Amino acid sequence: xxxxxxxxxxxxxxxxxxxxxxxxxxxxxxxxxxxxxxxxxxxxxxxxxxxxxxxxxxxxxxxxxxxxxxxxxxxxxxxxxxxxxxxxxxxxxxxxxxxxxxxxxxxxxxxxxxxxxxxxxxxxxxxxxxxxxxxxxxxxxxxxxxxxxxxxxxxxxxxxxxxxxxxxxxxxxxxxxxxxxxxxxxxxxxxxxxxxxxxxxxxxxxxxxxxxxxxxxxxxxxxxxxxxxxxxxxxxxxxxxxxxxxxxxxxxxxxxxxxxxxxxxxxxxxxxxxxxxxxxxxxxxxxxxxxxxxxxxxxxxxxxxxxxxxxxxxxxxxxxxxxxxxxxxx
Amino acid sequence: xxxxxxxxxxxxxxxxxxxxxxxxxxxxxxxxxxxxxxxxxxxxxxxxxxxxxxxxxxxxxxxxxxxxxxxxxxxxxxxxxxxxxxxxxxxxxxxxxxxxxxxxxxxxxxxxxxxxxxxxxxxxxxxxxxxxxxxxxxxxxxxxxxxxxxxxxxxxxxxxxxxxxxxxxxxxxxxxxxxxxxxxxxxxxxxxxxxxxxxxxxxxxxxxxxxxxxxxxxxxxxxxxxxxxxxxxxxxxxxxxxxxxxxxxxxxxxxxxxxxxxxxxxxxxxxxxxxxxxxxxxxxxxxxxxxxxxxxxxxxxxxxxxxxxxxxxxxxxxxxxxxxxxxxxx
Numbered sequence: 055x056x057x058x059x060x061x062x063x064x065x066x067x068x069x070x071x072x073x074x075x076x077x078x079x080x081x082x083x084x085x086x087x088x089x090x091x092x093x094x095x096x097x098x099x100x101x102x103x104x105x106x107x108x109x110x111x112x113x114x115x116x117x118x119x120x121x122x123x124x125x126x127x128x129x130x131x132x133x134x135x136x137x138x139x140x141x142x143x144x145x146x147x148x149x150x151x152x153x154x155x156x157x158x159x160x161x162x163x164x165x166x167x168x169x170x171x172x173x174x175x176x177x178x179x180x181x182x183x184x185x186x187x188x189x190x191x192x193x194x195x196x197x198x199x200x201x202x203x204x205x206x207x208x209x210x211x212x213x214x215x216x217x218x219x220x221x222x223x224x225x226x227x228x229x230x231x232x233x234x235x236x237x238x239x240x241x242x243x244x245x246x247x248x249x250x251x252x253x254x255x256x257x258x259x260x261x262x263x264x265x266x267x268x269x270x271x272x273x274x275x276x277x278x279x280x281x282x283x284x285x286x287x288x289x290x291x292x293x294x295x296x297x298x299x300x301x302x303x304x305x306x307x308x309x310x311x312x313x314x315x316x317x318x319x320x321x322x323x324x325x326x327x328x329x330x331x332x333x334x335x336x337x338x339x340x341x342x343x344x345x346x347x348x349x350x351x352x353x354x355x356x357x358x359x360x361x362x363x364x365x366x367x368x369x370x371x372x373x374x375x376x377x378x379x380x381x382x383x384x
Numbered sequence: 385x386x387x388x389x390x391x392x393x394x395x396x397x398x399x400x401x402x403x404x405x406x407x408x409x410x411x412x413x414x415x416x417x418x419x420x421x422x423x424x425x426x427x428x429x430x431x432x433x434x435x436x437x438x439x440x441x442x443x444x445x446x447x448x449x450x451x452x453x454x455x456x457x458x459x460x461x462x463x464x465x466x467x468x469x470x471x472x473x474x475x476x477x478x479x480x481x482x483x484x485x486x487x488x489x490x491x492x493x494x495x496x497x498x499x500x501x502x503x504x505x506x507x508x509x510x511x512x513x514x515x516x517x518x519x520x521x522x523x524x525x526x527x528x529x530x531x532x533x534x535x536x537x538x539x540x541x542x543x544x545x546x547x548x549x550x551x552x553x554x555x556x557x558x559x560x561x562x563x564x565x566x567x568x569x570x571x572x573x574x575x576x577x578x579x580x581x582x583x584x585x586x587x588x589x590x591x592x593x594x595x596x597x598x599x600x601x602x603x604x605x606x607x608x609x610x611x612x613x614x615x616x617x618x619x620x621x622x623x624x625x626x627x628x629x630x631x632x633x634x635x636x637x638x639x640x641x642x643x644x645x646x647x648x649x650x651x652x653x654x655x656x657x658x659x660x661x662x663x664x665x666x667x668x669x670x671x672x673x674x675x676x677x678x679x680x681x682x683x684x685x686x687x688x689x690x691x692x693x694x695x696x697x698x699x700x701x702x703x704x705x706x707x708x709x710x711x712x713x714x
Contacts, residue, residue: 056575056595058650058686060614065653068615072652075659076672111648131649245386265386284390285398317644317681318441319461320388322402323395329405342406344708346676351647354682356388376713378674383706383713 055254057352062251066108066130070115077378079119086142087135089115089126094147096124100218100227101147104156104211105140106163107132109250109351110271113207116379122215123156123377131250131351132272134162140170144179152180152224156210156231158203159187182224184231186210188240188359190299191268191276204271205311205359206238208347209371212380216373230370234361239300241292242276242357244269246315248350267291271313271350271357285320289327292358300362302337307361307371309342314349316356321345324356332360341371347379385584387682392581396438396460400445407708409449416472417465419445419456424477426454430548430557431477434486434541435470436493437462439580439681440601443537446709452545453486453707461580461681462602464492470500474509482510482554486540486561488533489517512554514561516540518570518689520629521598521606534601535641535689536568538677539701542710546703560700564691569630571622572606572687574599576645578680597621601643601680601687615650619657622688630692632667637691637701639672644679646686651675654686662690671701677709 059065066087073089074082081090095101104114105127114126124147127135144153153174157167164185171181188206195202214231244266247256257273260266265288268276277295296302310325312318325344332339340363348357361367375381389395396417403419404412411420425431434444435457444456454477457465474483483504487497494515501511518536525532544561574596577586587603590596595618598606607625626632640655642648655674662669670693678687691697705711 056593056612056684058575058615058618058646058654060616060653065649068656069649069652072654072656072659072674075669076652076655076674108649109647111652116648245388263386282386285388286390288388314647315645315682315684316388317439317679318446318676319395319399319439319681322399322406322441323390324388324402325406326398326402329402339405344402344406346648349647351649352645352684354386354645374713381713382711383704 055249057251059251065251066128073115086139087128088139088143089118090146091118091124094124095149097149098151098221099149100151100224101149101153102156102215102218103140103143103147103153105135106158107134110348112379113348117211117377119377121219121373121375122211122380131252134166137166137169140167141173144170144174144181148179152182154214154224154227154231155181155183156207157183157185158207159185159200160197161199180224182228184210184228184235186235188235188238190239190295191241195270196274197272202270204242205240205309205348205357206235206361208309209238209307209361210234212375213367213370216370234367238359238361239296240357240359241295242269242355243267243288243292244313244353244355246354248273248353269355271348273350273353285323286327289324290331293328293331296360297335302332302335302360304337305340305363306332306337307341307363308332308339309347309359310344311348311357311359312346313353313355314346315352315354318345321356328358341368385579387581389581395581396458403445416469417458418469418473419448420476421448421454424454425479427479428481428551429479430481430554431479431483432486432545432548433470433473433477433483435465436488437464440678442709443678447541447707449707451549451703451705452541452710461582464496467496467499470497471503474500474504474511478509482512484544484554484557485511485513486537487513487515488537489515489530490527491529510554512558514540514558514565516565518565518568520569520625521571525600526604527602532600534572535570535639535678535687536565536691538639539568539637539691540564542705543697543700546700564697568689568691569626570687570689571625572599572685573597573618573622574643574683574685576684578603578683599685601678603680603683615653616657619654620661623658623661626690627665632662632665632690634667635670635693636662636667637671637693638669639677639689640674641678641687641689642676643683643685644676645682645684648675651686658688
């Protein structure tokens with residue numbers, strides 16, 4: 055294993071030090087491992103907190119900033135944040151209008167966010183939560199009961215963040231988060247395993263000519279392994295899985311996401327195929343992201359996430375955002 | 385070799401199709417392989433054209449847009465664009481105020497841009513060019529005489545782009561581009577080779593516990609190979625090379641750039657070490673980029689680029705930019 059780290063033990067702390075040095079708009083609490091907006095809390099605004107295991111950067115810390123999250127709680131690599139982290143983050147972003155937790159559906163994340171929410175409620179902070187479970191590949195897998203939460207998390211964080219900036223209520227912000235999740239589906243494909251620093255070796259083995267369909271973002275098993283195939287065929291398999299679960303139509307937001315080790319030129323090749331597929335089905339990709347947004351350390355591969363837009367969702371997607379990982383004009 | 389492509393022959397064309405589908409702000413000329421701003425040419429504005437081999441995405445096509453390039457000419461993977469491409473791009477962005485070519489110092493690029501510039505001049509288009517040669521690692525290497533052009537290209541494209549938007553003259557835009565290049569230095573480190581699709585195998589071999597210092601962005605040889613070491617030591621070697629060539633002081637813009645296969649969490653670990661090194665030398669990293677900007681296909685590794693800022697350069701760096709690869713608020 056060759057990695058640009060100082061030690062497996064210090065990788066999360068060292069990366070947080072780097073984030074703090076690179077982004078003056080963020081305030082990093084190194085002791086509790088929390089990334090805050092420097093200006094948090096914003097009085098009268100619903101606070102948004104997300105978190106999860108590290109190794110998925112820019113998710114979640116890279117999405118802290120105007121128009122998106124108020125704080126993120128990174129756990130150790132592929133490990134849930136602890137309830138104390140989430141409690142400190144929740145308190146730190148509470149501006150009196152309540153706090154929304156955005157939680158990917160992994161058992162550890164769900165339990166720890168729930169425990170934190172209960173303890174915050176006892177202290178008088180109103181907390182709601184949105185559970186993201188967009189991955190159509192498998193039901194009940196290594197880390198979770200039900201569907202896994204993957205790429206749609208970016209959409210939920212962006213769109214709830216935009217609504218929260220308008221001064222909307224906690225109930226309304228939570229409701230639109232649920233709506234984004236309900237209208238979104240994802241499917242991932244791995245060309246290689248990832249290597250967790252503390253493990254020091256690949257999480258799983260793939261033959262030289264083999265790919266895994268329906269891979270999870272921690273390298274947990276997908277649906278099946280098949281021989282490597284042209285991008286056109288692989289993209290079609292992924293999109294067929296999405297379409298079978300949620301028939302594609304109308305205007306859609308689509309993300310072709312790199313798993314961390316895949317070059318951008320390949321993601322654009324995949325995007326071309328995804329866009330062609332969508333048009334074939336009568337759907338129109340009117341908004342898009344192509345790049346590394348929800349990664350799995352150094353894994354090679356991609357995931358595709360589609361959200362069926364409404365006028366309101368499009369308007370909120372287009373709203374200004376200023377985070378290290380996603381930004382466009384005010 | 386497993387890659388998300390349809391064929392080695394079609395990878396550049398397929399990626400261009402994906403870029404066109406993903407970014408309505410761009411107009412792609414598939415026949416000539418040129419990425420234009422949709423609105424090009426802008427009357428009265430100096431037009432900016434860059435280009436080079438593909439495989440370095442988002443460079444250059446991802447930097448086409450308001451505040452940066454007017455057009456980019458991607459060659460085949462790691463292959464210079466041909467003069468005809470550059471001529472068509474130059475004509476397409478000429479708004480009557482002349483056109484600046486931003487050229488990385490590789491022999492093929494230099495020759496083909498020069499030839500294009502001469503032919504455009506014969507047709508009455510005023511062309512100036514800025515040569516980028518920021519890589520301190522080696523002098524005279526596989527692809528070039530003199531120093532290679534790498535990370536500083538992003539700085540040159542951003543800062544000349546910002547000045548061009550103000551209506552500055554071709555001479556002034558070229559001059560500031562030269563200044564950015566003169567004030568910038570880079571050094572790269574590889575943890576793995578890249579694999580060119582048409583070759584189908586890694587460009588070079590590195591042992592399991594070996595890294596290459598001073599690597600070029602096409603996998604061309606660097607200074608030396610050493611045993612893998614903690615990020616702190618590797619970052620220090622890179623920064624020592626930069627500092628030895630250009631003593632670091634004052635306010636600097638610094639980029640820790642991923643080579644394509646390195647996860648963002650590792651780039652932040654490196655950034656923390658780079659920032660600490662700069663402060664130790666009495667320099668202050670006041671602006672930064674951390675991510676994949678000048679990649680080498682799927683290579684694992686990073687490069688660091690430092691530019692010693694002036695008030696004017698900082699102001700132009702901060703100016704609004706709207707491209708797929710770099711954007712912040714207007």
